[in-house]
Amino acid sequence: MKAIVLVAAAALIAAPAAAETVLITAERMVDVLTGRTVEKPAILVEDGRIRQIGTQGTLTITDGKRIDLPGLTLVPGFIDMHVHLTGDPRISPMDSLLKSDSYWPVLGAVQARKMLDTGFTTVRNVGSGNFDDIAIKQAIDDGWVTGPRIVPAGYALGATGGHCDETFFPPSFERTSRGVADGVDALRAKVREIRKYGAEVIKVCATGGVFSRNTEPGQQQLREEELKAIADEAHMWGVKVAAHAHGTSGIKAAIRAGIDTIEHASLIDDEGIKLAKERGAFLSMDIYNTDYTQSEGKKNGVLEDNLRKDREVADVQREGFRRANAAGVRMVFGSDAGVMPHDMAVNQFAVMTRFGMTPLQALRAATSTAAEALGREKDVGAIAVGRFADMVAVSGDPLASVDPLLGAKAVVKGGVLVTDRR
Missing domain, CATH: 3.20.20.140 (Metal-dependent hydrolases)
Incomplete structure (x- = not known):
């Protein structure tokens, strides 16, 4: 009986936790890799990493959390x-x-x-x-x-x-x-x-x-x-x-x-x-x-x-x-x-x-x-599939002036809203 309990406990420990899903939306997003601005982005996050990037209305979730940042522009952390x-x-x-x-x-x-x-x-x-x-x-x-x-x-x-x-x-x-x-x-x-x-x-x-x-x-x-x-x-x-x-x-x-x-x-x-x-x-x-x-x-x-x-x-x-x-x-x-x-x-x-x-x-x-x-291009530095969902929400257009970067409205780290100054 003791052996059965130990095996069952080991199985529970080894079992992967259910992936936490988060959908992040904003007015626009800066893709620093291409220099382009994406309108109405929707970013799907699982276990802290970006799994899919689409647009609002085409990328949705039925179960999970949402971080909606209307009127703001997302840039990488x-x-x-x-x-x-x-x-x-x-x-x-x-x-x-x-x-x-x-x-x-x-x-x-x-x-x-x-x-x-x-x-x-x-x-x-x-x-x-x-x-x-x-x-x-x-x-x-x-x-x-x-x-x-x-x-x-x-x-x-x-x-x-x-x-x-x-x-x-x-x-x-x-x-x-x-x-x-x-x-x-x-x-x-x-x-x-x-x-x-x-x-x-x-x-x-x-x-x-x-x-x-x-x-x-x-x-x-x-x-x-x-x-x-x-x-x-x-x-x-x-x-x-x-x-x-x-x-x-x-x-x-x-x-x-x-x-x-x-x-x-x-x-x-x-x-x-x-x-x-x-x-x-x-x-x-x-x-x-x-x-x-x-x-x-x-x-x-x-x-x-x-x-x-x-x-x-x-x-x-x-x-x-x-x-x-x-x-x-x-x-x-x-x-x-x-x-x-x-x-x-x-x-x-x-x-x-x-x-x-x-x-x-x-x-x-x-x-x-x-x-x-x-040497961590697979983890940080861009809002891109596979990287950590680290991003900053700012007002205005950060490609026209860096002024918006000086006053973060919200900060997301690993798909978690850690700072909200809206």
Whole structure:
């Protein structure tokens, strides 16, 4: 009798749950893959993925849920390729030292929800302490908290004393980031270690940075052979690599090393732009956040030396963005949220069009092109059959102006209405 019960219980566990069906309708839908607008769309969703796309009246359901968004335009859920969920610029450096170590993932979960509410259904978190971004991802995936899909990096890799090391402490503290290593073999081992604990992208600091101490953005801080070792090791494990690279030489070394996305790219020159296009590297350039850091940084406790570096790269970076986009380099949306409040990241759309992008190019940078950079074209980045039903409902025509993208009226993730501001 006991054996029969166990077999029956096993059968119940193995039996697939009934597929949840949802029909989503709206006034229109933007197909970012073709650049076309579809009138009166009807989107059939099963178990969180899009199974069929048709038009209202021809595609209906008799049993299931409906999400009707009359008068609104659907675009794919946004992807931010460069965020720091566990950071907040309004917490001063001194105040941050008074927080418990376990404070930051709690804060990160709150920030994740803010990004979701503004339309970011996927974010790539490029570095956090204590593997906090991986913990937040797990809590979201398990349904304990609501937030976007997270592609976590865990600890960022870097050189001793470089941008990704602990640079604000005296020698007596003996503080070194867990991601720090020097030399080809040590950095290969770090890739394995960080991936072991859940990283889905490897972040590496190829140059100095703006908001670290005793580093300059233009400084190259890892040799090209070290960067190549990181890229080769990560790619062998099926993981992509993002390189923080402000400086000209570091940008080009990272591209030649085979790194997938170049973050910031502030001082990129024409040779670097040509190299990025030839090698197929993606540029993730955070061209909005300086508006916030320059207006609020001093009040938030940012040191003058850091604000000085921020000023020096701001305009140069924006002009580099314009030239790279005009040259046909593949550009993705990366805001560096955490340097500014997370709910402001969406404002970067307006700056992208101010510096040369069309509204469609800006939208693709945050959807289909970003999905390609992630290697997740089958899951996110477009309202297309087989992909997750992640979408944002906006008013107006986002192909005429990006203004509608700045104020999401509703957000759907996996066929569930997670935000409704109508």
